[in-house]
Amino acid sequence: MAERVGIVAIAQTKYHPNRADAFEGELAYEVIRPLLEETGLGFSDEGNGIDCAVTCSQDFWDGRTISNTSVMSAVGAHLSDEDKVNEDGINAIYCAMARILSGRHDIVLVVSHMKESQADKSMVENAALDPIFMRQLGFDFLTAAAMQARRYMYKYGITPEQCAKVAVKNRGNAKNNPFAQEPTDITIEDVLGSKLLASPIRFLDTKPISDGACAMILAREKKAKKITAKPIWILGVSNCYETHYLGERDLAECDALVSAARKAYSMAGISNPLKEINVAEICEEYSYQELLWMEGLGFCGRGEAGRLIDSGVTQMGGQLPVNPSGGMLSGNPNGVAGMTRVAEAVLQLRGEAGDRQVPGAKIALAHGVTGVCGQHHGVMILGKGSRR
Amino acid sequence: MANRVAIVGIGQTYHKNKRPDVNMPEMVNEAVRAALVDAQLRPKDIEAVITGNMETFEGVYLPDHWMAVEAVAFRTPGFKVSTGGTTGASAVEEGFNFVASGLCDVALVIGFEKQDTGDTTAAITACSTPVWGKGMATGAIGEFAKQALTYMEKSGAKEEHAAMVRLKADRGACRNPYAHLKLGLKSVEEILQSGYLVWPIRLLDFCPQSCGACALVLASEGRAGKITKKPVWMADMITIHQLPFRAGIFGDITGTEPYSQEVAAEKLYERNGITNPIRDIDMAEIYEPSNWEEMSLYEHFHFCEKNQGWKMVEKRMTEIEGEFPVNPSGGVLATNPIGATPTIRIAEAALQVRGDAGEHQVTRDVKTAVATALGGSNWTVMTLLKRSL
Amino acid sequence: MTQKPEYIHIKYTKPRYYRWSTGKYMGKVYKEARDNKKLVTNRCPKCGELLWHPEPVCGRCKVYAGEDWVEMSDKGTVLQYTYLVVPMWNPHMGERWANPYPLASIKLDNGCYIYHFLEEQDPEKLPKVKRVQAVWKEEGRGQGLGDILYFRAIEE
Numbered sequence: 001m002a003e004r005v006g007i008v009a010i011a012q013t014k015y016h017p018n019r020a021d022a023f024e025g026e027l028a029y030e031v032i033r034p035l036l037e038e039t040g041l042g043f044s045d046e047g048n049g050i051d052c053a054v055t056c057s058q059d060f061w062d063g064r065t066i067s068n069t070s071v072m073s074a075v076g077a078h079l080s081d082e083d084k085v086n087e088d089g090i091n092a093i094y095c096a097m098a099r100i101l102s103g104r105h106d107i108v109l110v111v112s113h114m115k116e117s118q119a120d121k122s123m124v125e126n127a128a129l130d131p132i133f134m135r136q137l138g139f140d141f142l143t144a145a146a147m148q149a150r151r152y153m154y155k156y157g158i159t160p161e162q163c164a165k166v167a168v169k170n171r172g173n174a175k176n177n178p179f180a181q182e183p184t185d186i187t188i189e190d191v192l193g194s195k196l197l198a199s200p201i202r203f204l205d206t207k208p209i210s211d212g213a214c215a216m217i218l219a220r221e222k223k224a225k226k227i228t229a230k231p232i233w234i235l236g237v238s239n240c241y242e243t244h245y246l247g248e249r250d251l252a253e254c255d256a257l258v259s260a261a262r263k264a265y266s267m268a269g270i271s272n273p274l275k276e277i278n279v280a281e282i283c284e285e286y287s288y289q290e291l292l293w294m295e296g297l298g299f300c301g302r303g304e305a306g307r308l309i310d311s312g313v314t315q316m317g318g319q320l321p322v323n324p325s326g327g328m329l330s331g332n333p334n335g336v337a338g339m340t341r342v343a344e345a346v347l348q349l350r351g352e353a354g355d356r357q358v359p360g361a362k363i364a365l366a367h368g369v370t371g372v373c374g375q376h377h378g379v380m381i382l383g384k385g386s387r388r
Numbered sequence: 389m390a391n392r393v394a395i396v397g398i399g400q401t402y403h404k405n406k407r408p409d410v411n412m413p414e415m416v417n418e419a420v421r422a423a424l425v426d427a428q429l430r431p432k433d434i435e436a437v438i439t440g441n442m443e444t445f446e447g448v449y450l451p452d453h454w455m456a457v458e459a460v461a462f463r464t465p466g467f468k469v470s471t472g473g474t475t476g477a478s479a480v481e482e483g484f485n486f487v488a489s490g491l492c493d494v495a496l497v498i499g500f501e502k503q504d505t506g507d508t509t510a511a512i513t514a515c516s517t518p519v520w521g522k523g524m525a526t527g528a529i530g531e532f533a534k535q536a537l538t539y540m541e542k543s544g545a546k547e548e549h550a551a552m553v554r555l556k557a558d559r560g561a562c563r564n565p566y567a568h569l570k571l572g573l574k575s576v577e578e579i580l581q582s583g584y585l586v587w588p589i590r591l592l593d594f595c596p597q598s599c600g601a602c603a604l605v606l607a608s609e610g611r612a613g614k615i616t617k618k619p620v621w622m623a624d625m626i627t628i629h630q631l632p633f634r635a636g637i638f639g640d641i642t643g644t645e646p647y648s649q650e651v652a653a654e655k656l657y658e659r660n661g662i663t664n665p666i667r668d669i670d671m672a673e674i675y676e677p678s679n680w681e682e683m684s685l686y687e688h689f690h691f692c693e694k695n696q697g698w699k700m701v702e703k704r705m706t707e708i709e710g711e712f713p714v715n716p717s718g719g720v721l722a723t724n725p726i727g728a729t730p731t732i733r734i735a736e737a738a739l740q741v742r743g744d745a746g747e748h749q750v751t752r753d754v755k756t757a758v759a760t761a762l763g764g765s766n767w768t769v770m771t772l773l774k775r776s777l
Numbered sequence: 778m779t780q781k782p783e784y785i786h787i788k789y790t791k792p793r794y795y796r797w798s799t800g801k802y803m804g805k806v807y808k809e810a811r812d813n814k815k816l817v818t819n820r821c822p823k824c825g826e827l828l829w830h831p832e833p834v835c836g837r838c839k840v841y842a843g844e845d846w847v848e849m850s851d852k853g854t855v856l857q858y859t860y861l862v863v864p865m866w867n868p869h870m871g872e873r874w875a876n877p878y879p880l881a882s883i884k885l886d887n888g889c890y891i892y893h894f895l896e897e898q899d900p901e902k903l904p905k906v907k908r909v910q911a912v913w914k915e916e917g918r919g920q921g922l923g924d925i926l927y928f929r930a931i932e933e
């Protein structure tokens with residue numbers, strides 16, 4: 001890539017269990033307005049304004065066909081270009097990056113919004129499963145994840161305590177994050193004693209219902225450097241689909257993530273993730289997922305994530321802190337979560353992460369996931385300065 | 389760092405009213421196979437898959453996940469876009485961006501809709517903000533009825549002209565093996581006798597609901613020449629969205645606001661040195677949801693002056709043998725699987741450029757073609773295709 | 778003799794429940810309609826146009842619109858109307874409604890253009906309906922624009 005793509009500004013709402021005070025468009029404007037004020041950019045058709053927007057929202061969650069119409073005014077889409085990506089927010093950033101690298105746009109606004117409080121999670125997720133076989137079994141993402149957790153724990157001997165450690169770590173990390181929804185001090189015993197939802201997943205292994213929005217502005221290298229003194233470059237990115245039917249793959253593996261990660265690392269020139277990445281923000285909707293996804297990302301070998309979290313490497317202060325923001329478990333809506341991870345990574349690299357800052361972070365990894373049992377993953381490597 | 393991008397493979401299903409013989413992934417697979425065969429490529433050659441579909445119409449959230457294998461997206465990068473009626477073209481645009489950016493060299497773009505699953509009008513009525521337009525939307529049909537009324541009043545077009553457009557569409561559809569509605573309409577009188585759906589739109593005036601899929605293989609310049617001898621170059625694409633008019637959705641009743649079609653056409657033409665559209669472009673595949681809309685679209689895209697669209701129809705300029713053929717494939721009036729329709733417009737225009745449209749190939753030699761999409765609250769996507777850049 | 782294939786269809790009807798927030802701006806319209814039988818909206822400070830529905834950004838000017846609330850008259854002039862012949866399925870309420878009431882685009886006096894129903898159902902008389910006034914529900918308001926039953930033709 002000759003010219004790089006930089007993230008010049010980010011904004012996120014404080015995640016909240018029920019934003020009944022805001023319609024989707026208002027929620028999106030809450031994050032877009034600060035971006036416009038911070039960068040001084042306007043929506044212009046030519047010159048140095050925002051050329052187009054990429055939005056990310058889910059029609060089924062919003063209960064509205066063409067859900068991007070809710071945010072149309074806020075993203076300046078009137079008589080301008082806009083597109084809507086359906087997967088998790090990290091893929092909208094990937095899409096925006098392609099728009100810039102194609103040479104057809106210079107500055108792109110990306111925004112993702114979601115109000116989980118408005119819809120019925122189980123019903124929406126059940127609709128994601130194929131209507132012929134799996135839907136009739138009454139799956140939603142929780143029960144499917146429970147199957148995956150059970151399989152993963154069985155195959156590799158991961159223990160419920162190790163999964164619980166993820167929840168304890170992340171909710172504790174969230175105390176340092178002013179945007180986090182539910183920072184709490186919990187212990188492993190609290191997690192293992194919480195209500196069993198779908199064996200082996202317990203209440204504190206899951207994330208709360210959450211409303212929120214996240215937005216950022218991407219720009220091509222020359223313009224990015226003019227807009228901000230601290231542009232963060234996207235060094236590598238990819239995403240990947242897995243098969244849909246749960247019986248067609250070994251749920252204890254996440255080969256789609258391995259594939260996406262491999263491509264992203266190759267683009268960024270990373271060969272040893274554990275050593276070369278300074279901070280990782282991963283989407284873990286259920287606690288076991290952080291362990292499984294770390295294996296897919298190559299932080300450790302297959303089946304070794306339990307040992308990895310036991311070793312303390314992924315704690316704050318460890319060699320590779322994972323989810324200093326508190327991750328999804330402390331409250332992040334689906335669809336926005338991947339973009340939030342990128343936003344947090346940007347804050348880390350800019351040195352603006354406050355109490356949750358990982359000192360001296362130069363290379364960060366962000367990850368997003370969509371679909372049942374992690375059918376679709378997106379991985380992004382970010383860095384400041386030059387890296388080849 | 390921009391690559392040039394060409395369409396190197398085109399595939400469609402035979403669009404029908406109902407497809408009880410296949411489920412959604414199987415239907416998409418038909419189009420995907422056809423495109424791969426056309427391009428003489430294998431699934432492993434595809435480096436990214438971008439899908440376009442309105443998921444609320446089939447009631448499957450994340451349909452691209454369900455068909456990950458059938459759409460050759462297994463262990464491949466990709467994502468789904470959905471922007472309403474323009475979805476199929478937005479998917480092509482994202483494919484175009486991906487290949488042009490160098491992030492991949494060969495991409496597969498799929499637009500599909502299986503409308504025998506679910507209630508499309510209900511889903512379209514659900515486009516309105518739930519807390520605002522509850523109960524006051526009539527689906528798309530009501531909007532097109534209002535547009536037709538406005539057009540009749542302002543331009544002097546008569547129902548005969550709308551019927552002539554419908555006849556042209558059916559003639560094209562009967563020569564297009566993939567088209568859905570092949571009615572064998574014989575005359576304007578026959579059409580004028582059919583019943584109204586929402587006045588003044590007749591049952592025949594409006595596009596059907598079809599099941600179908602369309603897939604395109606896009607490749608970068610370096611690969612296109614190796615894949616096919618007849619690449620169709622994507623010279624340019626433009627997307628313009630707009631807020632709903634203050635009065636009216638597809639037609640501005642007050643006549644004071646700009647149309648996204650005009651803004652898109654003006655920018656596209658200016659960027660590509662087109663000063664006389666019907667001379668510089670050889671044919672168009674436009675997204676016309678109703679025959680009345682087709683006439684006003686001729687005006688918005690500057691194929692003719694304002695309020696003269698119906699005259700182009702009267703002079704038969706837009707027939708297959710005409711000076712400026714529009715929708716020789718039968719257009720949306722004959723075939724409308726919503727997610728696929730814009731992709732089909734681009735595919736049909738590409739077939740014309742390649743000279744492969746068979747019986748509905750236009751008489752005029754097609755070096756440059758334009759394909760358009762319409763959706764949402766009058767959003768537009770335009771694509772410019774060329775035989776050589 | 779070839780057998781006709783048997784196609785198995787899976788019928789699926791599932792209601793999805795939503796709790797949509799009106800938010801701050803549309804919420805004010807709901808409140809004024811319910812409490813005071815008034816129609817309000819906000820105005821863009823740059824172009825001076827009324828935004829319908831009210832929202833924080835003027836989509837055309839792409840600037841923050843603020844909360845300059847304006848009360849609109851509930852009288853207006855009909856610009857255009859259409860009426861349904863086919864009973865449509867209303868997904869928001871989950872029922873079929875062969876809406877007998879024609880839907881019209883109405884320009885409110887000192888207000889904006891809104892869509893709403895007309896009381897007059899006879900297609901012969903509809904072209905004469907020009908000036909209209911809202912007929913509010915007396916009880917059970919709280920549905921935003923649904924608090925107006927329809928617009929009645931008035932002599933003016």
